[in-house]
Amino acid sequence: MMQKIQKFGGAMFTPVLLFAFAGIVVGIGTLFTTQAIFGELASPESLWFKCWNVVLQGGWTVFRQLPLLFVVALPIGLAKKQNARCCMEALVLYLTFNYFVSIMLSQWGADLGIDLTSQAEGGSHLTQIAGIETLDMGMFGALGISALVIFLHNRFYEKELPEWLGIFSGSTFVFMIGFFAMLPVAVLAILIWPQVQLLMSALQQFVLGAGTLGVGLFVFLEKLLIPFGLHHLLYSSFYFDNVVINGGIYSYWATQLPQLAASTEALKELAPWASYTATGFSKIFGCPGIALAFYFTAKPQNRKRLLALLIPITLTAVLCGVTEPIEFTFLFIAPVLFIVHAVLSALLAMVINLLGITGIFSGGLIEMASFNWIPLMGSHWQQYLLLFAVGLAFTGIWFVVFRFIILKLNLKTPGRQDEENVKFYSKSDYRASKSDEETLIVQKVLEALGGKENIIDVTNCATRLRVNIKDPKVVLDDQAFKALGTHGCITSGRSVQVIIGLSVAKFREQFENLL
Template sequence: MKEKVTESMQKFSRAVITPVKFMAVMGLFLAVAVILQLNFMPSFLQTLGTLIKTMMDSMLNNLSLIFCVGIASSLADKKKVEAGLLALIAFLIFLAANNAWLTMNEMIAEAGEMGLFGTGQGVVLGFQVVDMNVFLGMIIGCLIGYLHNRFSNVELHDILSIYGGSRLTFMISIPIILILAVVLCYIWPVINGGITSLSNVILTTGLLGVFIYAFGNRFLIPTGLHHLLWMPFCFTALGGTAEINGTVYSGAANIFYAEMANAGSIAQLDPSLRFATFGFAKIFGSVAIALAMIYCADKTRKEEVKGMLLPSMFVGTIAGITEPLDFTFLFVSPLLWLVHSLITAISETLLWALGARTYMLYGLIDTVVSNSVFSPSVTRFYLVIIVGIVMGVLWFFTFVFLIKKFNIKTPGRETIQTAAADVQILGTGTDEQRVIEGLGGPENIELVTNCFTRLRVTVKNPEQVDKRVLESLQQSKGVVTNGNNIQVIIGMGVQPFKERVCEILGIQE
């Protein structure tokens, strides 16, 4: 039971991150648009900035729909396009049913001076409905993903064949969506009250809350469940709610993006920003940790270790994807990972205590561009640089001390295997062929997916998995096993790697 719950949480975790990956692009273009609209810019550039901002606003204001389609498509084992289309249809008919029920029962809220703010209702794609924000997209996306996997392969008799497969899923989803649309008219206001209360508690716990959030967000990365912590705080009402220029936004990242779009009128950033600063460890921690492991490597292997770690350090610092670097020492020493998580928590807490109000969700590029639209007096970015240098030095010397004190076998310090052992472990063929071999062969593989950096596989019999083969792959940076769920850390090239594996297995995505 525990394994099934963990598997479901991990599956939802990697599904919900799919639409989030596009948010980084939106943030960059939104920042560029704001810069182009500055008064000293030529008029044609200001016009271009207005157009780009309008485009990005349309995405920001319809995140619920984007999450709905993205989650359903990601959760679908097969026929992902049909799952995404079905999610879109389900989202639309939910809005229509929810609005119709509110109207028929005279439950439609009247807009006040601040519009529908505070009424518990909002306008989505022209429908006034119960205001569930991104939660609506998540709920419908998960529901459609489940129903699609359960019924999309069911074929009916020839006479009724047109109603089989994905059409059967649609037919089953209609009454469920109808019931959901009606029930949530009464249940969601209560749930929303609970979310608001929980959010207020978290937001009022001060520095302790920042420390716990920052520690958990880093420490949970090996499980893949860290997305379940930061995602709600960044994109739902759990991270806070703010009214900006007449529109209500929920979640730390969404609020910041809205503030970017109205940078000229923002004198102080919303306190929800405390949940969107975990890029600090990605930028400064990645550099310090990589340099520490290079410093501790054997002299004869330093160049080899540089070739291994510097690209991972670059990706972590610039793009904010730290898993390729994390998994070079995580499994070697859980102690280093614990210390890394503690230093991360101390850093973010210190930043907030000193008054830094800098958005840092991803890497250096996103951080610099996004914060450039505000005055340094608003973001206090200089504090980030000062604290980053100080904590970077602490990261470096702490890692060097622990690695040498406990003789931790970080890259360049491990025992080199004999050639005979290498041949036995490595097997034959390409990395894609060997990963299939290490997973117990094609007949042992049920499902192949991926997230940012991990190849995620569900196997029938975990006892047939040869972890040594998986760890010996040239592209492998570590292996995580949890019952029937196997994760092979590949890095940023995991998507084409997965596609080649699926091609060899004859799996159609």
């Protein structure tokens, strides 16, 4: 079960990788079309506004089509064969499902208290999917249908039919079975989902009612789930679905940027629902403090070399929001530091929330700038300056606390090991080794996992190669994987996650070629 959950979490992360660029486009487009900042130049009648509005509307594509995006993305990570064909099957059957729901509601919706003629917006429980007015099931509906199609695909795609029925084999056979399966699923959806929507509304009020304490608890749990690769499951429904706000925090924030830019009120007053994206503050403020603590507690003879290694992994965390390279350097060596890291992350999020600052703050500096500072700096610069002041103060707290614990407990963090044979690798080291012996490194990782015969299947998320194995006893330990040039590995039962970095997609392709 844990293996399946981890694979699901990795698949969920695939479309999230598109958000950084889409967010930059939305941020810049919103900035240049905000009349409160550019005055008459940005009036809706001006050529300036109309040209930038074209760019802005294109940037919103990802956020307005999230259900379709997740429907197509899930098979990439979960289909066991012919992933691309499964993506097509999932898309077609999801559209078929919504057409079924739409026609059923148009004929019997009045008996269920659902008026299909009402405008598809928050209070109507309706939405539009690819031009189809249907029940608003958000990401849950999209993932549910996609998961069902993946199940059908994995089971029936290679079903052998008589030769005279060969034209109906493969994707066509999956579509045929899925077509009839969507009929009862659509009936169940229109009977059950309206009640679920009422429960979700109650959940939203409960979450919002927890206030600042709820924000801290959310950030703490998200951090603790990172070693298990389950953190995506915690935040995805908050960020991309209707648990907190209709359409998800990311999507709704993008649509509200013009109103936010036009007001100087505290951001928490304008968008209290955005409080739960505060997981990124530890990335841009906490990781530099951790790196400083590692440097100043390292042996003097190791500091120069350690600095060359700390700089790229810290910049990766700060700029891109990818913290695994630095966090996994101490997670296994000193897990107490990771717990302290989670506590400090929660405290920082709570302090910033108490100061009335909310926004899209789950990624690194690039994402934060595109969603917040670029479009909103003109009207909320005082709050952002306060945010940086508090954040930098917490950088100092991270440094002092980590330094104290490392020295007090004599923890063997990077640069303090008695033997320096095991190290984490910089980006330049990794690229140099790839240019000469790229295939050899992948081969060694495969051997460290027990060889081909020990591999069940393989997927990846943003930074990790996720492998299900037959016998965990033959898999080498974390330090052995680090010695190969990776950032280490996590073994949980028959599930192994090898920390590769942002080049994991290419690494997986070569790994699968060897299989």
